Amino acid sequence: MFDKILIANRGEIACRVIRTARKMGVRTVAVYSDADQNALHVSLADEAVHIGGSASRDSYLCVDKVINAALKTGAQAIHPGYGFLSENAAFCDACAQHNITFIGPPKSAIEAMGSKSAAKQIMGDAGVPLVPGYHGEDQDPQVLRNASNDMGYPVLLKATAGGGGKGMRQVWSESEFDEALAAAKRESLNAFGDDTMLVEKYLTQPRHVEIQVFCDQHKNAVYLFERDCSVQRRHQKIIEEAPAPGMTEALRSAMGEAAIQAAQAIDYEGAGTVEFLLDEDGSFYFMEMNTRLQVEHPVTEMISGQDLVEWQLRVASGEPLPCQQKDLTINGHAFEARIYAEDPSNDFLPVSGRIAYLNPPKESEYVRIDTGVVAGDEVSVFYDPMIAKLVVWDEDRDRALSRLTKALREYQLAGMTTNIGFLHDLAACKPFRAAELDTGFIEKHHALIFRPMPELSTFDLALAGLYLVLSQQQQNEQHRLNRGDATSPWHDTSAWRSGEPNQQSFHLQVEETEHRVVVIHDSSESGFYQLLVNDQVLKAQGQLNNHEMAVNIDGVQLTAHVAQHDEFYSVYRSNQVHADSTMQFKVATPDLGIDDAHGAAGSLTAPMNGTMVALLVEPGQSVKKGDALLVMEAMKMEHTVKAPADGQVDTFFYKAGELVEGGSELLAFNVSE
Structure with missing residues (x-):
């Protein structure tokens, strides 16, 4: 076993790895950016090394800086967490060149699954069922459009290097294709430095069910059952549960064996997740394989009784898997709800700011909270806006769901907008209680979830x-x-x-x-x-x-x-x-008759702190209501600002690449008479 490891990540996953390593007697090194100087993971670790500026490209994504931090502190291994460098083959290779163990799969496995197109080809050759689609190298927009027309709409555009919903767009008709493709390519290039796309037939009522797999260096492999991750917004999961409702033993076994088949096809080692689309008729199709630990891994831990981070450390150090398939059993039911700094009523737009007050539910054998923040911390514009993962367990789904809604009612956080109320209303609505799940759940039940605010009593x-x-x-x-x-x-x-x-x-x-x-x-x-x-x-x-x-x-x-x-x-x-x-x-303070209003009529303001990505029209150009005017990016998500009415753009106040403060005027707009 390692004596010291470095965690090349931040937030709740860094805190989680540090706590597990401490339990195992392994010392830890944290890395941090300017924005994270006083972060929780820094205080928890035995040592901490500053690696650069607040933007992830200046710190957490810098391979050389992370490697140097490990060499400087004598860390024998690096745990990449999830996100940042966790699925970066070049980083894995750099670790090997410096005789540092990468706690994850080999470089070849990351490369094989790093391209969604190549992954589809490998899985097809291995006999894993695939969704119909185009995964070719020719990226001419006309080729992609023709493939979409041939398979029939709706289709799903996906970045081949993507993940987490980035570089992904649903296209419902040919008329939407060009704008959707441009947006998906732009977002993918910004997030991954690669705008290569694939196109798949979009299933209208699928469930998103994934299988947790684990492989060691001795050719042993197991699956730790399934998670249902169907409830999503912006193609990102927000509530996950295990086991999947309605799962039969026969289907679980078939999907589990297919997942192991997929992992063994690329000589996998460590923790991985094979994601499937499960159709209404019980058919399932390979979507992608995440060559890392997933954000939602705690629900698997809660029902299996296993510590998957400990498994990662043991497997990376050369030990065999702690269990065989026959030793693994399901106990009870678990949910995970992701607490985000975002505004569900405004298309889930991320927000930033300070957590002024924080009083989460009390943790117990039934309630677990994975977080990397404390009261007073800033949720920065530079990183993903997830604040915490609220995880609950009980003997069956109904009891676990009751614990989830109760814990969400008890979750007290003030100072910024969050999705806590939204999560509660989603989990409490009748279709969710009845497990009527699919990836379009939020849109389908919008009226039930986004209910009017209760009247003030x-x-x-x-x-x-x-x-x-x-x-x-x-x-x-x-x-x-x-x-x-x-x-x-x-x-x-x-x-x-x-x-x-x-x-x-x-x-x-x-x-x-x-x-x-x-x-x-x-x-x-x-x-x-x-x-x-x-x-x-x-x-x-x-x-x-x-x-x-x-x-x-x-x-x-x-x-x-x-x-x-x-x-x-x-x-x-x-x-x-x-x-x-x-x-x-x-x-309220007395009204002294002072009018501090300013003439903002005819202007549009930034809905958040962020970066200007693209200006989509020219000054002086006439536009129609709903036309896209510009694109901003914050917290890894794009937001398109559209014309509020027919009119003309007079002046843009920012250029592409410039930082924009939330509330700032973006452009002057003249409404048509």
């Missing part, structure tokens, strides 16, 4: 008003103790006034609406208040201990957590039904 406003009063008391009590003058009348918090009721008035702003909450100190009962909200009077009492508040409002008892971030407060109730029913408010 009088109870929520009363809760906010009570918190403000109790918070004042808590602060004044602390001030009293610090000053040592406990009897001073200046510390009184009863809002006493001569000849008037003891009351305080708060103006709370929730989104764009202002609400008045009056808190009257009840002189007849100590510790009780009357709250006047929306012409209703509620009786309340409460106790505040730091961020946690125990309250009784009109006989309803509950616990709430209140997070203050910047000028906002977020209130999380213990009895909230939906994960996104958290109320966020701020105390």
Whole structure:
């Protein structure tokens, strides 16, 4: 076994590898960029080496810098995690040249599966079933278009060097083909430095089922069952589960054997995932093989009881697989939900910013959280916006699903937009509970998942008003103790006034609406208040201990957590039904008649921090509503800005390649009369 390994990655996977290595008595070295100087994985590792600027091309993607860090610290092996250099054959080769063990498959296997076109050819020759498609070397757009026309729409354009949904577009008709091809090639070139494409027939109701395989250096191979990853957005998985619902033993065995067949066809070693499309009739087709550990590997660990990172280290050090196929069994059911910094209501656009408050569900044998962030961390524009993986397990699917929705309701994160509420509503909707899964699930059930936000209740406003009063008391009590003058009348918090009721008035702003909450100190009962909200009077009492508040409002008892971030407060109730029913408010300041509005009419602004990728029209050019004007890229995803109406582009304010701050004006646009 290795004495010291370097982890050539960041975030939750780096933290996970460090913890497993520590358990095995293996020392660890982390690498970090400028943006990650204070990251969690840096503090967890035994050593950490700075390798460059914040952009991944200046740090995590630099083969020489990672290799030098390993040589400098005496690391005998490098764990690549997933993403970055994990499927880079040149990096694998560089490790070998410097006598460093690459914890992953051999270079030849990475190269074989690195091109989706070549992989299809190898799998076809090995007898693994394939989806009909064009995987040829001729990349003339007319050749690709003709292949699409011949197989019939819809088709799927895919980058041969791609993964994670990058460089991928669905095309539903020939009229969409040219624009989709240009976008897919551009995104692929930006992400992988290669814009070679393949075209496949797009199955309209497939499930995405993948098989976890493991091979050692002694020609042993096993499959650790399957994961259903059908629920996706932007062709990226967001909820995974194991085992796959409705899977028969016969189909599981057939898919498992096909996966091992695929791995053995390329002399594979280590952890790998063979991804299949499973059609309604039980037919399955090879999609691709990921020559690394997958983001969703925890669900496999939860149902199998195996630590796949430990397996990786043992296999890379030359040990045989810890188990044979007959020793592996499925126990219970597991889900993984990926917590992202993104706005589901705005086409899942990534967001960046600071995590002002973080209080995740309590971990146990049923709940596991893999993360690389803590409260106060920045979610940077430079990397994938995943914050954490919430993993749950129980004896069967129904129980595990109940744990998932409960944990999502309990997941408290403030300071930035996330997909937590969306994930909860997806997991709680009837079709998901019934396991009616396919890769178009979100689009098909959009109305069920994207339900209207719950109306703000009088109870929520009363809760906010009570918190403000109790918070004042808590602060004044602390001030009293610090000053040592406990009897001073200046510390009184009863809002006493001569000849008037003891009351305080708060103006709370929730989104764009202002609400008045009056808190009257009840002189007849100590510790009780009357709250006047929306012409209703509620009786309340409460106790505040730091961020946690125990309250009784009109006989309803509950616990709430209140997070203050910047000028906002977020209130999380213990009895909230939906994960996104958290109320966020701020105390409104008086309107002094100052108008800070500026004339932004006729302009379009950047929806996020990012980089300008391409300007698609010329200044002065007339466009129609919905025409694509420009393309921005952030957090590995492209976003196309389109014309809001018929009109004319006057001026672009940024050039391709320039960094753009979220909210900045991108162009001047004149609407047609």
